[in-house]
Amino acid sequence: MTFVVTDNCIKCKYTDCVEVCPVDAFHEGPNFLAIDPDECIDCTLCEPECPANAIFPEDDVPAGQEHFTALNKDLAKAWPVIVTRKEALPDAKEWDGKPDKFKLLER
Numbered sequence: 295m296t297f298v299v300t301d302n303c304i305k306c307k308y309t310d311c312v313e314v315c316p317v318d319a320f321h322e323g324p325n326f327l328a329i330d331p332d333e334c335i336d337c338t339l340c341e342p343e344c345p346a347n348a349i350f351p352e353d354d355v356p357a358g359q360e361h362f363t364a365l366n367k368d369l370a371k372a373w374p375v376i377v378t379r380k381e382a383l384p385d386a387k388e389w390d391g392k393p394d395k396f397k398l399l400e401r
């Protein structure tokens with residue numbers, strides 16, 4: 295099993311989770327993070343670190359967001375690894391908790 299970054303990360307992109315990842319499974323895009331399922335070792339360290347509660351075990355991804363599992367895999371192949379915490383996006387607090395942000399995902 296792997297962990298999956300879901301909708302609420304879009305336009306927030308908090309990076310607290312990347313520093314605790316022991317295998318460098320996180321990849322960074324313009325306004326979203328993705329977890330490489332081939333690298334994730336299911337250690338559970340990242341999930342509680344996410345201030346936006348956007349990371350879930352693959353089997354617990356919220357209903358309607360199941361497509362994020364395949365999306366994480368695809369984006370992780372295209373985006374660079376991130377291992378160091380960065381500042382969240384400037385308006386992250388305004389976007390945290392807003393639903394249906396998938397159309398705002400920048401690739």
